[in-house]
Amino acid sequence: MSIPNDFVVQTTGLSKTYPGTATPALTDISLEVSRGEIVVLLGLSGSGKSTLLRHIDGLETPTSGSVTSLGERVDALKGRELRELRGKIGFIFQQFELVGPLTVLENVLTGALSTLTGPRLGIWTYPKSLRRKALEHIDRVGLLERAYQRADTLSGGQQQRVAIARALMQDPEILLADEPVASLDPESSDQVMSLIREIAAERALTVVCSLHQVDLALSWGDRIVGLRGGAVVLDTPTEALSKDQVMEIYGRVAVSTSEIQAVEVELAEAREQVRAGVTRRAAERFAQDSASEEPA
């Protein structure tokens, strides 16, 4: 069922209680995401971030409420219609989910499997146009020289870039990312988040991304949606995020003074990193501009 809708993703009163559990994983989530927005879901482990992402992709059925992605009632679709919708939604995960012994190129090509019929074994069984497209995406994520290398010989950051290239094979309109940098060191995390942001801008992609780290959320999100105990406890543009609001997200565990202080320190550090990053990028830009203005 197609519904006229200005929002790329919309949930209305979405609640989910998994079978065999007493506590809801999500409670009454009403969320609207516009095209091109980068929304970061921030919250503690178990707050419901993955569950919400899985509903947007139609991997879970709500206990009550509705989920609309790209104008389609996800919770009402089945079979081929659901697969077609999911073909427009890319999904990347914390553990990359690559096939280790396969090459980078083969892994990226698997992103196009939903558009093909029959099994494919080896790169030569894919049409030339898809092989070319896969190489273009591998180039875009900076790994062209590694296209024929086994995926399990790459670093974590490189593997996540392969997973991004694989998601691009679907020509997605939405990119969902479930803690995409949770396994990475800070430098790789920044590189991956920066790449996601750049690619989103190039392709007018709408991104919904879950993160644990406040600093990354502040650096890379347009908007922060805070989840606590399966409920939305804040929904705000990134630049308006206040310390009190972060406390609201982390409040459930930050019960002692020392824990509250730790959160305050984390937020101060995060803001400092954002400021330093902005200053560094501005300085680099200035240096480039100055160099290009120098007479030959």
Ligand SMILES: Nc1ncnc2c1ncn2[C@@H]1O[C@H](COP(=O)(O)OP(=O)(O)OP(=O)(O)O)[C@@H](O)[C@H]1O
């Ligand atoms: N398949 C499942 N069956 C039963 N309970 C589940 C299932 N998946 C998640 N849950 C429960 O739902 C709640 C929300 O889990 P979810 O994985 O969505 O949280 P999260 O914020 O993504 O956590 P994390 O940051 O650790 O990934 C948790 O209490 C979790 O134990």
